[in-house]
Amino acid sequence: MKTLLTAAALALGTASVAQAADEVKLQLKWVTQAQFAGYYVALDQGFYEAENLDVTILPGGPDIAPTQVIAGGGADVTVEWMPAALAAREKGLPLVNIAQPYKSSGMMLTCWKDTGIAAPEDLANRTLGVWFFGNEFPFMSWMSQLGISTEGKGEKGVEVLKQGFNVDPLLQRQADCISTMTYNEYWQVIDAGVSPDELITFKYEDQGVATLEDGLYVLEDKLSDPAFVDKMQRFVRASMKGWKWAEENPDAAAEIVLDNDASGAQTEEHQKRMMSEVAKLTAGSNGTLSEADYQRTVKTLLDGGSSPVITKEPEGAWTHVITDAALN
C-alpha cells in the first residue's frame, strides 16, 4: 500500500519535471529578516527560476520549531542551527546538513562593563541571560570549559536566567550579561541608548565554543531519491548565488528582504545594518560544510556540562553530495 503510493507520487513527480518548475518549500529558523537574505535574493533575482525551481519561503518565529515542521512534512528543507539539528537527530529525526552558507557564528554574550567584567573568568558569581530552545548548549559548554557551574550563584557558579527574545533583562539590569547576536539583539541594546563603550562582548567564535548556525538540513531518507538530490543541488547552487549577491550588495539585499516582510515589522535601518553584519558571517563559505567546523561543533556539544545535548558522536549528520555537485 505504502510502496504503491510512493510509486504513484514518484511517477507524478517525474511527470511534472518536464512541464512545470519543481516545488521546494524552505522553512526559515526565524522571522523574515536579513539573516536569510540569500534566499530572498535568489528568489527576487530569479536565481531559483533559472534552475527551474518554484521556491516557497516559509518564515519562522518564536513559536515555530523548524525541526518539527520538517518532521511533519511541512517543508523540504529547513534552515537550522547545528546544535538543534544534532539534538533532533539523536532524538530520532534524521536531519542531514546538505550545505552551510554561514561560516562563522554570530552569537555572543553582551555584558555591562561597569559591573567589572573584563575577562571570561569574571563571569563567575553573576546573573547571565541565556536563550534556551536549543541555543543554550554553546554557553553550557563554554562554562564547563571555564570550570563555572550553572547551578546557581557562588564563587564558581553563575545564576542562569532563561531570557526571552528581547534585551530588557540587560537594560533593566536584571542580568549582568545577556545573549545577543552580532546582527540583531546587540543593536537593539545600542538603539536603546547604550553606548558601545559601556558594553563588553564575548563572541563564542573567539572563545572556541562556536557552533555552526544557519545550515540547510533535509531528512536523510529523502536523499536516496535521485530526483530530490537533483532538486536540492539546484536549490543550493541558486541559494549560494543569492548569498554571494547579498554579500556584495548589502543595501539592495536588505531592500529585497523588506519587500518580502509580510509582517511589516522590520525597519530599513535595522535590516541594512543586519545585512552588513550577516555578510561578515557568510563570508568565507562557498556553501560547503567544513569538516573542521563540524568537528568543533560536535566537540562543543559533547562537552556541554551536566546535561549534554548529544551523548554520542553523530554519524551521517552531514553530506557533501549536494554541495560537491552543486558548486563544482
Place this chain on the structure above:
Amino acid sequence: MTMVAIALLVWCGGWWLNSRLANGPRAHTRGVKLLVPAIFGVTLLVVWELLVRGLAVSLVILPAPSVIAERFATSLPILWQDFQQTILKGALSGYIIGCVAALLMAIAVDRSDFLRRGLLPVGNFVAALPIVGTAPILVMWFGFDWQSKAAVVVVMVFFPVLVNTVAGLRETSAMQRDLMQTYAASYWQGFFKLRLPAALPFIFNGLKISTTLALVGAIVAEFFGSPTVGMGFRISTSVGQLALDMVWAEILVAALAGSAFYGMMALVEKTLTFWHPSQRG
C-alpha cells in the same frame, strides 16, 4: 498493519464492554460508575500506543504513552523540582493572593454602589488583558523568579472570583434581608449568617474556574523568562531539543495537579454547601 487492526479491535471491545456495563443491572453501583470511565481511559491509551507504533509515527509528532510513562518514571526528581517551582510557588501563591484580594474587593464593591460602578469595569478591563502581553511586563517588574508568575496568576484569577462573588452576594431575596432586619441584625451579622452562605455556591464557581487558570497562567508566564527550573521552562526548552516525551511528561504532571487542585476545591465546596440543592442526592 496488524497493530492498527488490533487497535480497532481494542476500541470496539472497549466500547462493547462499556455499553454492556452502562446498560447492565449494576449500572448504578459505585464500582461500575468508576469502572466505566476507567475502561474508556485505558482503551484510549492502548489504542494510542498501538496506532503510534503500528503506523510508525515519529516521536517528534506524537510519542507513545509507554515512552511518556518511562520518561515520567525516570525524571521524577526534575518533575518534582518543576512542580515545586511552578505550582507550589508560582500558581498556589498567586491563587491565594488573587482570590483573597478578589473576595475582599467583592465585599467592598457590595457595600458601596460607588465602587460597584467604578471598580467592576476596571476589573473587566484587567481580565481582558492578554497574558502574552502582560507576562513579559510583569517579568520586567517582578523579576525572573516565581514572584512574576504569581503576579500573572493574580491578574488571571482575580476577575472570575470577583464577578462570581459580587453576583453571589446579591443572591438573597429582599424578603430574606428584611427578615434579618426585623431581627435587628447588623450588616456583618446579616453578612455572615445569611448572605455569605447564600453566596458560597457562586464563590466556589469562581474558585474552581480559577484553579485551572492559575496553572495555565503560571506555566505560560515561564515562557517569557524564568530561572532554569519550572514546568513552563522545561516545556519550552524540551521542545527546542525535540524531547517531546519530556514535554508530555510535564503535561501529565500539569493535568494531574490541575485535576487534584480542582477536586480539592470541589470537595471543600461539598462540605461547606451541603445544604444547597445541587449537593443533595
